[in-house]
Amino acid sequence: MDNLENLGKAAKTVSRRLASSSGGRRNLAIQKIATALIDSEQKIISENSKDISKGRSKGLSEAMLDRLIITKESIHGMSSDALRVANLDDPVGEMIEMKTMENGLQVGRKRVPLGVIGVIYESRPNVTVDISVLCLKSGNAVILRGGSEAFYSNQILAKVIRGAVSEADLPKDSIQIVQSTDRKLVSEMLNLDQYIDLMIPRGGQDLVNMVASESKMPSITGGVGVCHTYVDSEASLDMAVEVVNNAKVQRPSVCNALDTVLVHSSLAPDYLPRMAEAFAVAGVELRCDTRALSILGPREDIRVVPARDEDWDTEHLSLIAGVKIVDSLEEAINHIENHGTGHSDAIITENYSTANRFVREVDSSAVMVNASTRFNDGGQFGLGAEVAISTNKMHARGPMGLKEITSYKWVVFGNGHIRQ
Structure with missing residues (x-):
């Protein structure tokens, strides 16, 4: 069983290094992920077949199986999507605004990563890649908890991603995944507010409601679409x-x-x-x-x-x-x-x-x-991929791309200014 607190500590530790890494270094990691996905396609499809077989034996609907299946074409799609994210503008360090006050003080806002993002999601193993790539690009560490129905697919994808991140000389713990299907761990994860800065659920109404009611950290709700x-x-x-x-x-x-x-x-x-x-x-x-x-x-x-x-x-x-x-x-x-x-x-x-x-x-x-x-999709709206589609009105709404998983800090430049 995962010690979630250890995952949280590791994510918090590496988040500082990731936030201060160069955009070029993070892009290199994403490019290596894109290559590694293609190189590992047979392993990925093999592990995915375990999930499909298990799903059929459990009587999953065709709609659910459609969300689960990974093909060579879909792996190439994941790789291409990753490269598209690498080619997007780097949001980290962007000066959103800068103004000079009457007293000569320069005041502005600088875009920064949120820190550590937790994502709990169901089905659709491509989400593992989408979220990992977006979090890397935006300088955020991430802890992933995929659904039990896609367990083998998510684990192999996370392994491939972590290896590629390490090859780019970034900490592999920038991307971590819960290695258990124990549902109790979801509740534990929602209590790691000392390590996780934002929780994002991607799944059905029951999951969204659970996160909304139990999460001790800020959370994004949405994804359920009538x-x-x-x-x-x-x-x-x-x-x-x-x-x-x-x-x-x-x-x-x-x-x-x-x-x-x-x-x-x-x-x-x-x-x-x-x-x-x-x-x-x-x-x-x-x-x-x-x-x-x-x-x-x-x-x-x-x-x-x-x-x-x-x-x-x-x-x-x-x-x-x-x-x-x-x-x-x-x-x-x-x-x-x-x-x-x-x-x-x-x-x-x-x-x-x-x-x-x-x-x-x-x-x-x-x-x-x-x-x-x-x-209504991050790729279709020119955001690259998305970590979720939020129906919140705070902090982000609609497809959550790179800028939607950042925050900002106020930066003030003076010349010995003191307040009277």
């Missing part, structure tokens, strides 16, 4: 079909995938059959309110069933979509407020005023106009 797209009365039908289809089927197992389609009643008779035809190709199940059900009715090409109350509050993570007809923009916004999680919500409309009102009144980390909810 995501909506509202098809307005003045939407382009062709655009609405294409965007909604992409939001649902392009990768249904992720947090920014569509869960509920809200359709204006005036457009519903024309739009819903076309939407259903597109969804049928991917095998989407539609859970409809009474009015949507009356339009779509029983179909041979797609499963259409009555929605249950709980469907409107469910992050499906699979090929299931709720469908509800509304009579106004206000009704759509109210539904999102009552059932959304503040993650990713979109409107399809040709009306500029309607779009502006939707953007103004929908309180989500990312609001899209005529675009898929799938774009």
